[in-house]
Amino acid sequence: MSKTESLLSVRGLTLAFGDHVVQQDLSFDVRRGSIFAVMGPSGCGKSTIMRSMIGLLRPTLGTILFDGADYWTGTDAVRAEMGRRFGVLFQGGALWSALTVGENVALPMQMFTTLDAVSIQRLVAVKLGLVGLSAAVDTMPSALSGGMRKRAGLARALALDPDILFLDEPSAGLDPVTSRRMDDLILNLRDGLGATIIVVSHELASLFAVADDGVFLDAVRKTAIAHGSPATLRDGCADPQVRAFMRREQVEPAHKEAVG
Amino acid sequence: MTAHDEAPARWAMSGAGGPCILRLEGDWLARRGALPGFPKDGLVGCGADVSLQFDIAGLGHWDSGLIAFLWDVKRAAISAGRTVDAAGLPLAATKLLGLLPDQAMAQEAVVVHHIGPLNWLGGQTLATLHEMGMISRLSGSTARAGWQFTRGRGLMRGTDLWANILDAGPQALIIVSIVNFLIGAILAFVGAVELRKFSADIYVANLVGLAVVREMAAVMTAIVMAGRTGGAYAARIATMQGNEEIDALSVIGISSTGYIVLPAVLAMMLMMPLLYLYGSLIGVFGGFVVAISMLNVTAPGYWNETVNALAFSQFGLGVTKSVAFAFLIGVSSCRIGLRAGRSSADVGVAATRAVVAGIVGVIALDAVFAVVAETFGI
Structure with a gap:
């Protein structure tokens, strides 16, 4: 199998709920081993795009190529097979509340690998150790704080050593130190495990710290208005709206009216 | 990514007694099931003053x-008091290793609780008493909220009450009809077989009428409502608990009793007697259909006999019972919902408990009513 340079390609993607178009004619490539940021203001459809990339929402138009194969034309079984190479961290952690944190991380391994119970336990300890939650292995998710839930969710996303990690707002709602640790962790995971990481976020500090490529979505024009790493967009983007967003500035009033 | 040219993961130690070198070979992929372990005393043989080196040429x-x-x-x-020289490892592996804590969590001592039967009984008794106290308090505060509402100072909204009434009343009609029709029909079947032996066919009407109006319509309707509406109340309130909605209400100063419990309980208490009367009618009709088709009974005869058998006090008893059942189901299921934990598993537990508590409570309360009615000669 020859390795294409981009692990995930989105071509002419349109997402709509009935008549309500979320994003249209969206195209971008995620390079292998990069940390790719999906940026944009609240409500522009960032999470919706992630949902269509992880198989939860069928696109209205367009294709998503994963490792050269069309993700949405396959059968459900093919898609599930591809999905096993994904790790997903949902916004609120989405831990299974009936299982302890350790069981949450162990479940994917119990289902999809031939590892024995002792090995699984060792790996669970490693993954929880990586996110700094070794002590919480027997805790129920309801007893965790929001930040801990997020980290436990990340440990679960790492359970099967995914090729591609989808992180929905990984550092939103975390304290600065934990958020920084999360950023370091993301970088180390990319370097260490060679995973490609897609981050959906509008936390500028962590975007600048981790992302080396990205796409900026607009809620009004309903498509991508800029491509490039967050730092490039901040310093050299032609679009004033993108520059303003990346610098936490107000858009000039005249422009604001023009956009809506 | 290709599976066929994979080499098995292997490791070997060399240089025992002096500077140790740990050689790693092959593909170390946990997802393929290759996960060798390292023995706890694996470094004891190494020299104490030299760091462990790694050789990853074959990795x-x-x-x-x-x-x-x-x-x-x-x-x-x-x-073992040895040091490790991580310089020979891949940089990324060193970074990941740096994130892991140095000492594995010590296995917590397993606390064994010895629960003797007496301890258990005592604990259960205390829990039950506590629960009865909480339900009484909730009943009290619900009644107070109702009183405040009648004085125009309550926090219940008419729309909430109306939505609850629609759910507990009209939308329950079909299932109440089916259940009561079948109960009436079954009673008539059972009676018909016995009474025909004595040529007392017409007394099927008395049997069905009395049984349905005094007991079955009220109890069966309450059981249906405990499963249908009580479970829904508990699940809804438990979900609100999990989403911190109850907390949000109490921070603003809206009491959950006035806003959630009162409309739910009130709607049930208003609708249950009506459902009971409707259920009685349908139950008698079920008996009538069976009697007409199986027995030597005329329609006017059946009707006359039913009317003669039933006194107004029987309906009074039934209505009183159904109001009491409604209060019991409403308050207990709301209480179970309010007490539920915050996870989605707790929602299921709360719904189950509410249904069980509702059904058992209704039947137990019905037994009390039977004794009381006997004493008063109703």
Whole structure:
């Protein structure tokens, strides 16, 4: 199998709920081993795009190529097979509340690998150790704080050593130190495990710290208005709206009216 | 990524007694099931004053399987008082290893609780008494909220009450009809077989009428409502609990009793007697259909006999019972919802408990009513 340079390609993607178009004619490539940021203001459809990339929402138009194969034309079984190479961290952690944190991380391994119970336990300890939650292995998710839930969710996303990690707002709602640790962790995971990481976020500090490529979505024009790493967009983007967003500035009033 | 040219994961120690070198070979992929362990005393033979070195010339692909192994090595080194020179490892593996704590969590001592039967009985008794106290308090505050509402100072909204009434009343009609029709029909069947032996066919009407109006319509309707509406109340309130909605209400100063419990309980208490009367009618009709088709009974005869058998006090008893059942189901299921934990599993537990408590409570309360009615000669 020859390795294409981009692990995930989105071509002419349109997402709509009935008549309500979320994003249209969206195209971008995620390079292998990069940390790719999906940026944009609240409500522009960032999470919706992630949902269509992880198989939860069928696109209205367009294709998503994963490792050269069309993700949405396959059968459900093919898609599930591809999905096993994904790790997903949902916004609120989405831990299974009936299982302890350790069981949450162990479940994917119990289902999809031939590892024995002792090995699984060792790996669970490693993954929880990586996110700094070794002590919480027997805790129920309801007893965790929001930040801990997020980290436990990340440990679960790492359970099967995914090729591609989808992180929905990984550092939103975390304290600065934990958020920084999360950023370091993301970088180390990319370097260490060679995973490609897609981050959906509008936390500028962590975007600048981790992302080396990205796409900026607009809620009004309903498509991508800029491509490039967050730092490039901040310093050299032609679009004033993108520059303003990346610098936490107000858009000039005249422009604001023009956009809506 | 290709599976066929994978080499098995292997490790070997060399240089016992002096500077040790740990050689790693092959593909260390946990997802393929390759996960060798490192013995706790694996470094005891090494020289104490020289760091452990790594030789990774033969190392292929790796993932967290290698990290798990290296973590074992690191911890074995710490417990043996040796040092590890990580310079020979891939940089990324060193970084990941740095994130892991140096000491594995000590296994917590397993606390064994010895629960004797007496302790258990005492605990259960206290829990039951506490629960009865809480339900009484909730009943009291619900009644107070109702009183405040009649004085125009309550916090219940008419729309909430109306939505609850629609749910507990009209939308329950079909299932109440089916259940009561079948109960009436079954009673008539059972009676018909016996009474025909004595040529007392017409008394099927008395049997069905009395049984349905005094007991079955009220109890069956209450059981249906406990399963249908009581369970829904508990699940809804437990979900609100999990979403911190109840907390949000109490922070603004809206009491959950006035806003959630009162409309739910009130709607049930208003609708249950009506459903009972409707259920009685349908039950008698069920008996009538069976009697007409199976027995030597005329329609006017059946009707006359039913009317003669029933006194107004029977309906009074039934209505009183159904109001009491409604209060019991409403308050207990709301209480179970309010007490539920915050996870989605707790929602299921709360719904189950509410249904069980509702059904058992209704039947127990019905037994009390039977004794009381006997005493008063109703």
